[in-house]
Amino acid sequence: MLCSHVLRVMEILYLEDIRAKHILKRLTKDARDILHQHLVQYQRDNSVNLSFTCRHSTLYPKAMEVVRMRDASAAAFDHVFAGLDALLLSGAPFAEKRDGYGFEDHMAGLTPGTLP
Template sequence: MRANMATERHASKIYTRAMFKQFGHILYECGSYQVEEIEKGKIYIARHTDAALRERWCRTSYKVTVIEEGEEFDRDCGQFAHMGLLCSHILKVLDFIRVTEIPKKHIVKRWTRDARDVLPKHLMHYHRDNAQENPFSFRHFNMYMQAMELVRMGDSSVVAYEHLILLFKHCAAEMKLFTDVRDGLGLEDRLADNINVANRAQSRGVVHP
């Protein structure tokens, strides 16, 4: 552990090894800030300890707002929306007000040790363990690669992320009209057929190798 803070100990229990390492880097930055209480339990300022020595264009203070009595924390840097991890300024405030655990609203399940069940049931075949057993069709693979390229672009900034999420929602609503008629060649349909065949074979006492 880098700082032996309560939130760090909590993070070590919930995050994957890779994300805990990233969390540690962010936590290390906490040492460069001091906290000033503006309104008890509501508003705090995290100020860089070397504010007077930093370049004029460098931002040195950050406002942290406590929401719903500590269930959520807000900072205008947008790091949580972009990375799914709290910024060093909020972590510093958490330590200042003696919060021992990362608020549930700020724990992204995708980064936790329990992430295996983060996907809805109808998307479970995308888990890495299952993907190797499921042969993707060309059209499926082509769409998947196109989607990954969009994710890459959406990950370039907070603005890009927010815009891409809006596009996804719009596309999902529009594409729903095309799913009423299925040709049976999609991965989801083929997996369902395989399960049905296996169930019928089992009911007849036939064992496939």
């Protein structure tokens, strides 16, 4: 890996290419497949491994946007409400297969009276 001084010299000499041997894979777009095991659940492009926290922090802003759109007018309310009904019907088959990362799954593993 090249230090900032070498990069500055390359800039002065108008060199535009860095040899591949000096580029670490962890600094490229292809580094997604070399995550540590405890970080794999946060990988954005792998929806199966989304953690409990990541799922909720991703879903919550979208849900709030739907609520904001619904409050715009009576027509918007009717449209959003009909869309939510359609979403509930189309999403039901997906909700039947649980992967253990959901809120209900998380809470089911706790003994009553304890915090997660």
